[in-house]
Amino acid sequence: MKKSALFFLLVLAQITFGQAKITETEKLAATCKVWGFLKYYHPKVANGELNWDQQLFDILPKIDKAQTKAEYSAVIEKWIDELGVVAANKPLADDPKKDYFNKNLDLEWTQKDKLFSKSLSKKLKFITENRFQGANHYVNRNGEKVALQFVNEPVYAEFQWTDKNLRLLALFRFWNYTEYFFPYKYVMDQKWDEALVEILPAIATPASEKEFLLAMREISIKLNDTHAATFNTEMMKYLGGEKYTVFGAKFIDNKAVITSISNDSLGKIDDLKTGDIITKVDGVTVEQKLKEVLKYMQGSNKPVAILNGGFVMFTGNEDTLEIEFIRDNITSKKIVHRYPNEKIKRSPPKASAKKWEILENNIGYIKMNKVPKEEVPEMMEKLKNTQAIIFDIRNRPTNTDFLANEYLNPEPKPILRLLYPDLTYPGRYYFNNEMQECGKINPDYYKGKVVVLVGPGTHSFGEQTAMSLQTAPNATVIGSQTSGADGPNYSFNIIKGFESSFTSAGVFYPNKKETQRIGIVPNIEVKPTIVGAQQGKDEVLDRALLFVKNGK
Known part of the structure; x- marks a missing residue:
């Protein structure tokens, strides 16, 4: 029975x-x-x-x-x-x-x-x-x-874009590139199978070109990788637009604060000032506006995605936009202009243009995005008797091949290990046996404090640079969460007109501790404040100087 x-x-x-x-x-x-x-x-x-x-x-x-x-x-x-x-x-x-x-x-x-x-x-x-x-x-x-x-x-x-076969081919290619050859698929927010099902209707039966193009962008953003994004010329019309404001804004305490004016004379036309707090854009709250653009903004973590979104949310195809803003505790509205990029002639930077210098109290300060490799020996020789050296890598450093570490370390130190795809078994990876190292045998190495400044702009090679500086005996990292994507960035063509990219090899600390999405974790966290932005302060550098002074 x-x-x-x-x-x-x-x-x-x-x-x-x-x-x-x-x-x-x-x-x-x-x-x-x-x-x-x-x-x-x-x-x-x-x-x-x-x-x-x-x-x-x-x-x-x-x-x-x-x-x-x-x-x-x-x-x-x-x-x-x-x-x-x-x-x-x-x-x-x-x-x-x-x-x-x-x-x-x-x-x-x-x-x-x-x-x-x-x-x-x-x-x-x-x-x-x-x-x-x-x-x-x-x-x-x-x-x-x-x-x-x-x-x-x-x-x-x-x-x-009207060819369904080619639309599906583009999606199928990208999905399988990621499925078998993206090393960080396992730390994405959404399961990759679910992402495919979610995005397919907009690719298979899009209501418009805009829906198809933005879907191709969105599927790449789902990798949660600052290196990962798909670009298309027509896409940019819908993604943010082709005209730009002369101000730059950052989200601080969930508020959009103007932190820079790229052209002083154009800024005066609109009466814009750093420190102005923008609350609405064309009648939409900045919180809602940011939410709308974030699904199209690449970023391994939220701070980086917000950094990118804080730029795009003010771009557009129209010549003007209306903003509501707060200045001196008074809320006002005004119309501000947008310009084609070629018409915004950048004003000279107001900050010091020096690549490196010795600050008060015998503290060395290096802008790593300005120092060429050939100047490192002279620079480190001049700074060897300082009580501390502050390495600022909040912007992408020049490729110095970790040369500074030869002056900071008493011996060679491992920085990281790479994770490569196993092409004999697609989807599987293996750790490279040889680890990346920095430094050399140097009994006369630098004995002062080594301070490393980081933030959301510390990205890719900048994060590897931070990892190398962390090997110094007396190193301290100060700032906020970094980009969280420090492996090699691989750019590729999906299909005609669609350029894309993602991190192609994994990067881990020598002990296999992850950096993807996490970034370089500061020893001392410093988040920007609205007051600091309004007063034009560099709060991260100020905190570093305080640390050098009192050791905490």
């Missing part, structure tokens, strides 16, 4: 599976994943033997006709069978000398997707177990200091 009941349930389940209706989004999401999986795992595809884009274009009409899960699985199975026989090809044994990283590797969907029949899942599992082991036709690491590059991808020079 029990066996009969079990048999009946199995038959019923099979009938239910075969009859279940499926949506276009479900079909396309599953197809995106299968197409990408086969691209990097199937021997006949990964070796470049087939025109894989055309294969997608050919299968889409058949998938469109499938109305049930059983019909969908049958279409995919037939497709896989037509690709050719996958020979038993036991993958090479893992290298015992490699330190593998599996947090991004997840092919369980091939066995659990609700659209897949058991026989389809079995085929996908066989391909996984006998995956391609040679040089992949579509991705490699060839070249000096290349962490990753996508190759042999047609750009489609005649791309039109």
Whole structure:
């Protein structure tokens, strides 16, 4: 009796599976994943033997006709069978000398997707177990200091946004680039599968060009990576606009505060002053305006996304905008101008233009974004008798190859270790055996305090520079959360007109402590204040000087 009941349930389940209706989004999401999986795992595809884009274009009409899960699985199975026989090809044994990283590797969907029949899942599992082991036709690491590059991808020079096939191809490419070759997929806010389902309708059936373009931007922002963003010329019209205000604003205590005027004479025309607090833009509160733009602003963490959003929210295509603002506790409204970028001639900076100097109380101060490599030896010689050296890396430093550390460290010190994609097993990574080092044997190394200034503008190589300076024996980091994206930035073309990028290799401290999204954590946190902005103070530098004075 029990066996009969079990048999009946199995038959019923099979009938239910075969009859279940499926949506276009479900079909396309599953197809995106299968197409990408086969691209990097199937021997006949990964070796470049087939025109894989055309294969997608050919299968889409058949998938469109499938109305049930059983019909969908049958279409995919037939497709896989037509690709050719996958020979038993036991993958090479893992290298015992490699330190593998599996947090991004997840092919369980091939066995659990609700659209897949058991026989389809079995085929996908066989391909996984006998995956391609040679040089992949579509991705490699060839070249000096290349962490990753996508190759042999047609750009489609005649791309039109109205072409559904090419829209889907663009999304499918980017989604699978991320799925298999973005090292920080595991720390994204949203599961990547869910992001695909969420964005697909705006790609498959967009109501307008604007919806499609912004969807392509939004999917890249979901990587939560300051390096990750997609650009398109037409997109910029909708993203923020092509005209700019002469003021720069930062969000301080959730308020938009004018912190800079790029052109003094144009600023006077609109009677703008640093310290003005903007409360509304064209009748919309700045909080609401920021919320609208944040889903299109790249950033590994919220402070960086807000920094980018604080710029874009004031741009536009119109010549003017209305702002509501507070000055001297009085709320007013006014019309201010926007200009094409070429018409905003920047006024000379008011701050000291010196690359480095000795401040009061014998404190060295270095603007790392201004010091060229060849001047480091002379600079460090002049600063060797100071009681402290403040390294300001709140803006991207010049490429000094960590040369300053040869004067700060008594011996070579490890800075970081890199995480690279394992191209023999897409989705898996491994730690490079050799760690990046800085410094040299130097008994006469600098004995004073080393202070490192950081903030949201400390990004990528700037964060690696901060990590190198942290190795100094008497180092203290002061400021606020940094960009949280310090691996190599890889720029690539998705399809004609769509340039994108993301961090292509992971960067960790020598003990494998993460930096992605977290950034360089300050020993002393300093957040800007509205009063400080209004008074033109550099609160981070002021706090550093206080620390040098009293040691806390």
